[in-house]
Amino acid sequence: MARKRLITAVNDALVAEMERDEKLIVFGEDVELAIMGDTRGLVGRFGRDRVRNSPICEQTLTGMAVGLASAGYRVVLHLMFNNFIYTGMDAIGNQMAKLRLMTGGQMELPITVIAGYGGGNSNAAQHSDTAYPALMNLGGLRVAVPTNSADAKGLFTTAVRGRTPTFFLEAAGRGGEMGEVPDGEHLVPFGQADVLREGDDVTVVAIGTMVKPTLRAAKALADDGISAEVIDPRTLVPLDEDTILGSVAKTGRLVVVDEARDRCSAASQIAAVVADRGFASLRAPVRRVTVPDVALPYARNAEAALIPSPERIADAVRHVTQKQFA
Amino acid sequence: MARKRLITAVNDALVAEMERDEKLIVFGEDVELAIMGDTRGLVGRFGRDRVRNSPICEQTLTGMAVGLASAGYRVVLHLMFNNFIYTGMDAIGNQMAKLRLMTGGQMELPITVIAGYGGGNSNAAQHSDTAYPALMNLGGLRVAVPTNSADAKGLFTTAVRGRTPTFFLEAAGRGGEMGEVPDGEHLVPFGQADVLREGDDVTVVAIGTMVKPTLRAAKALADDGISAEVIDPRTLVPLDEDTILGSVAKTGRLVVVDEARDRCSAASQIAAVVADRGFASLRAPVRRVTVPDVALPYARNAEAALIPSPERIADAVRHVTQKQFA
Amino acid sequence: MATPGTDVRGHTAVTDLDLYERMLLIRRAEERLIVACTDGSLPGGVHLYIGEEAVAVGACAVMTDDDFVTSTHRGHGHFLAKGGDLDAMFAEIWGRATGICKGMGGSMHVADVSKGILGANGIVGAGFAIATGAAWGAKLAGQGRVATCFFGDGAANQGSFMESMNVSAAWDLPTVFVCEDNGVSEFTVTSTVSGGPLVERARAFMPATVVDGNDVHAVRDAVGEAVERARAGGGPSYVEATTYRIRGHLEAEQHMLGGGTYRTDDDIAAWQADDKDPIARLATRLLAEGTCPREDLDAIDAAVRNRVEAAVAFAEASPPADPELAHTIMFGPA
């Protein structure tokens, strides 16, 4: 165990996987000097054949990942920000997500795409989207949203060793906190949620960046005698529905916290699943705490007003734990 | 009133709007000879300045729409198939959906994008996506999914006269049925659902292409004594939540039918809204009848197995109207 | 069907009779698809390559199974020319379980990864990036493989064309860009939506040449030169093959035209004439050179027709696609 920033944990995992598999290639804009830090030092260690700055051309980068994988390589493509997923969306939506099925299973695509998501840094709307809902809807793509350093290492390793295109989404700027990371090989399986805090009154599913404000809210609620169970799904595709449903069976209440815009969000998906499969347990409305359906503004106060805060999360929990729903 | 195919109704609306506003421009690949039929005859009537075949370059076409609108024009961009929305996604997600906010309201973008969606024609996965969930999540875009000729005319006219980028999605190949269309000017406001069939036992929200199989299911269910209220939302952004909630208040049950893949679908969004705001009325689980999270296969039997059928819809309704949920 | 060897120029030798047979196989197979399309045997539409056979056959004549190709929506010719199996292709187009993609892809998506055929593709321009990625892999592997991207004159307006040429040039990748310039993109005459000659776009990045795309030897030689350069580490090249699409954009296009036209019957007839048609031209040459007598050509034709009918029989006797596959393949091993 050692304390590391999330980004360093990913870097460690990358080094280990590159040593393990010489067919693992890393590319993207500025991966050599590593704007984000997660690919830092790799080019010096593994050479420019395997770690390569690309031109700025996301549309082609995502398609190249498909071609490179078809040629027998394992690929890590760094796309920097979630908004640039839109720029490279064509090959993501039309090729990566579909070719395995369309070729009758001939084409396996061991591709991991890294991109930062989320707001909170006054980066304005073109650098602060949370794009996983669109990815989740495409089918055929896995989506991981690590919230701490250990999971980052474990999920990243699992992603890279997989055979299905996977988006590994890093909290842009706000996920760089320190955390304990297991030494040596560490894998976290996809589709296994983590119960971060046990509780009896309400289940709060918090995705990615939303874990931290949710834990803060849970603490404040505990002072008020409300016991919240906080679940971090860790991966959105596949989604560990059973852990969530099991928790709701106990608490009877659900709040989902998501930094995506509300419409067709991961929060909506989780709410919908529980409203179906967990209906019998539900004793209160299912609340979503999400970003309103707008672009994030630049000004700090205007941006902050839109991103779920501990206060908004606590309010939602208070709403669903009211006496009337007892 | 006259009976017309949906595509003809759109064509009529386009002609009328082009006559009404000489700043309305139509462009896209093959809009002159009009592969889809909706832009047929326009170039002969209005000339190549206003109706223009474009090169194949969706990424730039969507951005050009933004530039042309900024220069004071009203724009109709034809993107042919929903899958090509991914190709042009950059300017859709990063510009169209955001510039109004980002410029502090300086930029209004009266843009209507037309594209066909959905499967059922053995067009295979790259020509059969239903992409509205991604569009709905972007914020700042309106989405219309007309299901009959009259609404097509009315919604299209409203879309074109609006000031916000709007996606007007046509059922590819399966929405060309005949229907009565009002003569002369006909506008259907956005955000007003249509109750296609009244019922007491269950509310079924059916989106776009799913209206037809849902009405068929409703008929079969009626024979079994189950009375289904069928609602066509007509626009997904804005969504007429009140009509849906009002219906669920009466029936206590909800099934949502959507040709999108399940995860983060419009169905999930509607289910989530009702699980929150309509919870007090709900007496049964909320079911979604959607396409599984896979790419649509080519072979007719394999494709048909995935698209919601009257049987699957009826089964879902039977499930939520079981005695145990009475 | 052909036995590969090595010719004087160092690439895999394919005899003129092999070229003839391959072009004819594509032609007869697609003529049969017209029938199948008309009689309702096929679940989906087909985009036919008739008239352009010399491009795929000439280009693939200088490749082996280890080389990669990316194809287009009009991909039957590339599939067959690169050694794809006709039975498996027809079964695919018929939507059967025995199809090369198990019925999941269909006409617009025939792929045989084992033969380097990375797939026909329904997204115009998608092949640029996929070929470039495969070419990068080929270069990394260091075994002299190349990746060839077939694409149309319409696709050349997609930005990924420039992006991919740029990557290929900057990184010296063994990518060969083969433009099938048939003058049209669906129902648009491409020159009405294109600025300047396409070949100039490529010249900014790499050696670029224009050849008569209906002369199978001209295509083979030009692509052969490009492939040799790529194998030798000389980087990417561009070959533009001028050709013509005889059939509609897709079969039964007249239903989509609403009475409009984008070309004349005279144009089509001119390109179908014996002095233009790639197969007739090779036949004339073979006969003139005395390489083989008319009877041999006829015998090849008869054998090809039998082969095609056998493929139809195979497809029609095959079971329908397995609907479960959509789940098991899509959600197969993580």
Next chain:
Amino acid sequence: MATPGTDVRGHTAVTDLDLYERMLLIRRAEERLIVACTDGSLPGGVHLYIGEEAVAVGACAVMTDDDFVTSTHRGHGHFLAKGGDLDAMFAEIWGRATGICKGMGGSMHVADVSKGILGANGIVGAGFAIATGAAWGAKLAGQGRVATCFFGDGAANQGSFMESMNVSAAWDLPTVFVCEDNGVSEFTVTSTVSGGPLVERARAFMPATVVDGNDVHAVRDAVGEAVERARAGGGPSYVEATTYRIRGHLEAEQHMLGGGTYRTDDDIAAWQADDKDPIARLATRLLAEGTCPREDLDAIDAAVRNRVEAAVAFAEASPPADPELAHTIMFGPA
């Protein structure tokens, strides 16, 4: 500040002193942003244009408020050169309600549609298509307007560059492509990821030329020619201006470099020298020509500095952005 007129070449005349003042305004404004960035006054990051002022100022000198420009993530220079208001820009960067975009956009998104400034843009390459669309609008309107797209050497690898040149060329649009070739894209030396000289890409579509981007007259004349051609219906042009970014990709880039480097201090120093710096060069020339004495230049500088401080004061005295706007603007009139 300058009084426009018409010079012998037919474009709006801007005096050399005007050019000097405009470049200096950009320089001093951005120098002030360095301070603000360091002292924590700004909510977000800034990408500075210092060293490249001659490109925006030279190019915009031949335009009027009716012409369109699209800008980049490095957009302060284009905004000010095209006549955007400094107070409103600073207030925007400070995140205030009085900002040109009401605090919703920030540094990377300053736009003033009333002056044809269609916005700085955070998406590299986004301007190509927007400018092309605006140019189409300009052509349809028939009033001789032009649309100029400023973009970097890194952006020139985005496919939309080719797509937009193609549309502009095929449709004879009044688009002017102005490439700011500063040799770097973030921390990547652009030549390491580019195939061949950029100007050749443009030559395939339109008249294309390379100029000294630190010589404001050279830029003005080259863009002036392009603009005149465009206004006269002669279609698009490409002007490549060689220049250099003195500051980091964004302020405080060293935090993102982890000790690595992508250029040397010597390089930077060389481009900062008086014989390279665009402002010093114009000063030298004005003094040599005797156009004005050193005191006048100093007076301009003093006035510009006052103007900048006034803008800071305006921004800092302004109320914060209105958070409600996110809802009312976004969901304003349908």
